Amino acid sequence: MTYPMSSNEAEYTDADFETVRRIAQDEAGIHLPESKKTLVYSRVSRRLRELGYTSFQAYLDFVRMPGARDEMEKLICALTTNVTHFFREKKHFEHLQTVVVPHLAAKVRAGGRARLWSAACSTGQEPWSMAMSVMTAFPDAPSHDVRILATDINSEVVARAASGTYPEAETEGIPQPCKAQYMVPDPFGDMCFSGPICQLPAFKVLNLNAAWPIKGTFSAIFCRNVVIYFDEATRERLWQRLAEKLEPGGFLYVGHSERVTFVDRCGLQQIAPTIYRKDH
Ligand SMILES: C[S@@+](CC[C@H](N)C(=O)[O-])C[C@H]1O[C@@H](n2cnc3c(N)ncnc32)[C@H](O)[C@@H]1O
Incomplete structure (x- = not known):
């Protein structure tokens, strides 16, 4: 036809x-x-x-x-479908800020490193929300070995994410104190992340269904609202690979309509409807 x-x-x-x-x-x-x-x-x-x-x-x-x-x-x-917004699924950021970051702060202050990953970051609202959660719980994070890897298959959205610049209307989901502390208006009236927070995220193009040239493991991985576009076999392979990239005790956050299948095989435990922890 x-x-x-x-x-x-x-x-x-x-x-x-x-x-x-x-x-x-x-x-x-x-x-x-x-x-x-x-x-x-x-x-x-x-x-x-x-x-x-x-x-x-x-x-x-x-x-x-x-x-x-x-x-x-x-x-x-x-x-690709790139819909996203700041602090989408707020509970994940509360968990990151109150449970994960205090533990990471203790670890890096003792000389360790901390890595977080936003694995389908779209235009960046997710990794920048992660960065604000980190800064709120651990304000001197940028002066330690703390990084947020932010990746997406779409190079155009990765470039927008890396600019850290958003129309004022798109920043509505950011609590006012965070906006005042981490963003400044640019000459065109947009809002722009500014200051030490900008040292936390690193943006890269990466296809989740190809090789990952990534060294080391992560304390937390946000892989949200992307596997809904994959078939069952692709999802299962991805859950397994993400679990392998988590450090023991690390957390995997998924989208509100997503669930990890074969959690035991992945060495994960479901601790909330959309949060999983890797076994120690
Ligand atoms: C709906 S957005 C989700 C953004 C963010 N994680 C959130 O939850 O708000 C889905 C993103 O997944 C990305 N994506 C789709 N297939 C991908 C793949 N194979 N590898 C990496 N990213 C992919 C798209 O480019 C898009 O930016």
């Missing part, structure tokens, strides 16, 4: 949707159900227009050429 929606819209067939589906699965582990056919059209047709293609088939032939890796990345970016 073909879907030419109007005379100036690109030709889009069932076979094209199947091709996009295969690419999303193979490149990112993202599972696109039939119900996403129209969404895929609207997201990908923008790329076609920008490059001057009038059919999906021609664009998809191009994107799969060995020399078109940059465009393949742009296609993957177009297929």
Whole structure:
């Protein structure tokens, strides 16, 4: 079946949707159900227009050429859903601040290191919320070996996250004292993270379904609202790999509609509906 929606819209067939589906699965582990056919059209047709293609088939032939890796990345970016906000699922940040950080503070003051990971950070509201939770419980964290790794497959959102700059309206979820302490307005009226807090996060592009060039283990990993886009087998593999990246006693936080399967096999214990602790 073909879907030419109007005379100036690109030709889009069932076979094209199947091709996009295969690419999303193979490149990112993202599972696109039939119900996403129209969404895929609207997201990908923008790329076609920008490059001057009038059919999906021609664009998809191009994107799969060995020399078109940059465009393949742009296609993957177009297929990701990046909805997020500051202090989303507030209980996770309360737990981080009151349970995890005091323990980490004691550890790093004794000369140790502390690593946290926001594993699908989108535009950065999650890792910056983690950073504010760390600073609130441990204000001198930046002068110790404390870092928050923030990664996402989408290079465009990682760049926005790294800028630490947000329209005022998007900062509504940040408690006023935190906003006053860690952010300043920039000349364009946006709010920008500023001062020692900026030493905590490090932003990188990383595909959760490829190799992870990451040394060491983490005291806490936030992997939230991303496995909902993966199929069951991909999720199970990811839970196992994330559990291996946690230090004994470390915590894994997942999205409100997500659950870790085979917790025992992963060496995890569920301590709250969406919080897991690795066995000692
Ligand atoms: C809905 S956002 C979740 C953001 C944040 N974790 C939160 O809960 O608010 C999902 C993010 O997962 C990222 N993502 C999708 N597939 C990925 C993959 N294979 N590896 C890494 N990130 C991925 C998307 O780019 C998107 O930014």
